[in-house]
Amino acid sequence: MKCNFCEHKCDLTKGKSFCGMYKDEGGKVAELYPDKWCTYSPSRIESVPFYHAYPGSRSMIIGTAGCNFRCKYCSNSFIACQDPADVQDVMFEFSGEKLVTMAKKLGCHNIIFNVNEPAVSLPSLMRVSEYAKKEGIPMGCLTNGYTTEESTLMLAEIFSFVHVGLKGFSNAFYKKYVGVNSIDPILRNIYTLSRHCHIEIASPVIENVNDHELTEIAEFICDINPEIPWHVFRLLPEHDMKESKYPDIEKMNKALESARTYLPYIYFHNFVGSNWVNTLCPKCGAVVIKRFSLGCSGDRLDEFLAPGNVCSSCGTKIAMLGTKVGWCEKREKECV
Amino acid sequence: MSLAIIDARQWQNRFDLESGQQMEKSNPVADMVSTVLSWNPYPGDVDEKANEWVTRTALDLVDQYEPNLVCLSYVQQFFAHRHFAHSKADWEKMCVNAMAEAQKFIEISGYTPVIVGTGGMISLKGAMDLSGIDGLAISSNWSARYCGVHQPSKDDMALIHKFMAEGKIERIVTKEEWIDLFKSEQPDIQIHQDEALMPDYLVVSNEGYTFKTMGTTLRKPVNIPENNFKVPVYTGLGKLDDLRGIKPLVRSNLIHHKIALILVEGVGKEFFPKDHSMCRNGCGWFCNEPGDSFYLTLSTGKHEPFAYPAGYRSFDRDAEITKFPFSGYMLSVPENTLALDYSGKSIAVGNRSMFMHMMFGVDISVECFARNLFNQGCLGVVHRMDKYGM
Known part of the structure; x- marks a missing residue:
């Protein structure tokens, strides 16, 4: 009896899954903690960060507990790397319907699964999605992409916009820093997801660990679709790597120069006051979206200068899911 | 106009505090603050050296700027005890160490102290x-x-x-x-x-x-504040019985004294010198928790529970037009704060994000830039570019 939600493919007859979220129940994979959420709070979509989906919109951020990775630098280890059993007393219990009602109460345009890995809570997310679709509320997520082919399609069914973490470009990196043996399923799933939904990619950079892989990552993204936005994060090491040196910003930025010539939507951030968070028109170079970076406390939209997703200077189409959404657009209509 | 200097470790950037627009502004005081920031990387909210960082940074600013008024906050013990369990002995040691840091600043700098505790904590x-x-x-x-x-x-x-x-x-x-x-x-x-x-x-x-x-x-x-209707205050400047009396006391004594107003969060009367007094903190059944209403009451000399009232829908104001991007939920520089109309020099340093640059009205502030314990560096703010030929 194997779990098929991620590439660990845990044998559940031997006990609960690696992530601590699934069990065997009469020969079927069942959730140990269905409909339990670690947070529900409104936030700017840019803070997730999604830069090319519904700019300016109010998202309801949700998450659960547990993860199928064990990143040595995890910034959410207090919820993602704990045994989910140990954090149940801080969780909120909401049915899918009630969570969607809450999103409406809070005036949110969309719901985004952040914090930990959605593959550990797919059945609960399916239930949320059912009601979200009825209410016309789009859903997005952050994922590490270590899902099976089948569950990747489930992700694509639930979420219309997905942010995939591509943390390095070698098996050696994934083995040493993430705890899985192969990068291949992640590359496969990025390709699959790009064919079904809007995707953005994030790569946390650790100096002298994976910075030499940036060019290979850029070329991989370009081969799939050069219009995929790529977020290069200056990693603030936490958890087991808390004592590591903070990456050199100028050096990292220089390393991205050649990639900028063939990937028009590269962003370098996850530190306060970054200069590299605006969207430039790929053709004429005009600033079409201005943002402000608050590091891991979240980025924000400053100005949207591309009405109809078109550059005001030269008319070039800017890659975008949806278009600008006012922060209070939903608030006026239907929330408490 | 106020200048915000972000120090994200080995890298700095400058902005207009209110609009968030990038600025290249250079002047001797801004450059001095940049230098002090580069000397003092923040160790993190719960790191045991976080309070030492306050003392060291404040002493560097005192050396460089020679202010008459210094506002400090020591908060490491509050953050750590809020989220982590400690034995009684360890918790007491943390409180003693926080008070010792305040004392160290006073001894080295020679400032006249007004030390305020926000009161003790209790297990959840x-x-x-x-x-x-x-x-x-x-x-x-x-x-x-x-x-x-x-x-x-x-x-x-x-x-x-x-x-x-x-x-x-x-x-x-x-x-x-x-x-x-x-x-x-x-x-x-x-x-x-x-x-x-x-x-x-x-x-x-x-x-x-x-x-x-x-x-x-x-x-x-793990631990939360007690209901601190009275909080300890230590000062030799005069008798106090209400938190709102601190602003007038400090302002009237600045003529003859260089004063350090020091907040020590999460610390109760048992860690204060014996000759402290207990001051009223709040009104009726409402006591200020360590937070904006406490800082504002202290700094303005008035009750301020409704500047950012408990339980309000703050996120409805969180539109893209929001000003003061580095100041969290705060939307404007508060009026009538301690040093806003003070003609002498003033600074604030603390490991309380946002409050140091917004709540005291000082010329220069340095604070950690941390959110939910994530350490992202430091923020220096120069509010008064016009003062002393800056």
Whole structure:
């Protein structure tokens, strides 16, 4: 009896899954903690960060507990790397319907699964999605992409916009820093997801660990679709790597120069006051979206200068899911 | 115009504090603050060296700027004890160390101290789950005692009364009763926020209990503030019996003294020198928790519970047009703060993000840039570019 939600493919007859979220129940994979959420709070979509989906919109951020990775630098280890059993007393219990009602109460345009890995809570997310679709509320997520082919399609069914973490470009990196043996399923799933939904990619950079892989990552993204936005994060090491040196910003930025010539939507951030968070028109170079970076406390939209997703200077189409959404657009209509 | 200098470790950038627009502004004082920031990387909110960072940074600024007024906050012990369990002995050691840092600053700098504790902490007894109500319950990330309830149904009120019957809730007050409480003592009290965003009811927990609602942190609190209706204050400058007396006391003594106003969060009277006094903190049943209302009361000399009232829908104001991007939920520089109209030199340093540059009205501030314990570096702010030929 194997779990098929991620590439660990845990044998559940031997006990609960690696992530601590699934069990065997009469020969079927069942959730140990269905409909339990670690947070529900409104936030700017840019803070997730999604830069090319519904700019300016109010998202309801949700998450659960547990993860199928064990990143040595995890910034959410207090919820993602704990045994989910140990954090149940801080969780909120909401049915899918009630969570969607809450999103409406809070005036949110969309719901985004952040914090930990959605593959550990797919059945609960399916239930949320059912009601979200009825209410016309789009859903997005952050994922590490270590899902099976089948569950990747489930992700694509639930979420219309997905942010995939591509943390390095070698098996050696994934083995040493993430705890899985192969990068291949992640590359496969990025390709699959790009064919079904809007995707953005994030790569946390650790100096002298994976910075030499940036060019290979850029070329991989370009081969799939050069219009995929790529977020290069200056990693603030936490958890087991808390004592590591903070990456050199100028050096990292220089390393991205050649990639900028063939990937028009590269962003370098996850530190306060970054200069590299605006969207430039790929053709004429005009600033079409201005943002402000608050590091891991979240980025924000400053100005949207591309009405109809078109550059005001030269008319070039800017890659975008949806278009600008006012922060209070939903608030006026239907929330408490 | 105020200049914000972000130090993200080995890299700095400058902005207009209010608009967030990048600035290249260079002048001797801004460059001095940049240098002090580069000398003092922040170790992190719960790192045991975080309070030493306050002392060291403050002494560097004192050397460079020679202010008459210094405002400091030492908060490491509060952050650490809120989220992690400690033995009684370890907790006492943390409090003693925090007070020792304050003392070290005084001894080296020679400033006349006014030391204020925000009061002690207590183990969490339980959290009341109001997340599933028909209306909307909001408790802020750092509040324990207060929860705002918006548009409750009959069932919601029944649930709240059930918690009250169990001894977990002290009182339920309407918005009007809450405002009237303060108006009776301070008729000109300001309600800065859009009143419509305030909750219909304020629910007040009994000591040791808190709420589980939207806005409460992912990190579970282990210890929370006691109901500190009185807090310890140590000063040789005069007798005090109310937190609101500190501003006039400090201002009137600045003519003859260089003064250091020092906040030590989470620390109660047992760690203060014997000749401290106990000062009233709040009004009636409302006591300020360590947070914006405490800092504002101290700095303005007035009750300020409604600048950012507990349980209000802060996120409705969080549009892209929001000013002061580095200042969290704060929307403007508060008026009538301690040093805003002071003609002498003033600085603030602390490991309380946001409050140091917004709450004291000083010329220069340096604070950690940390959110929910994530250490992102430091923020220096030069408010008064016009002072002393800057």
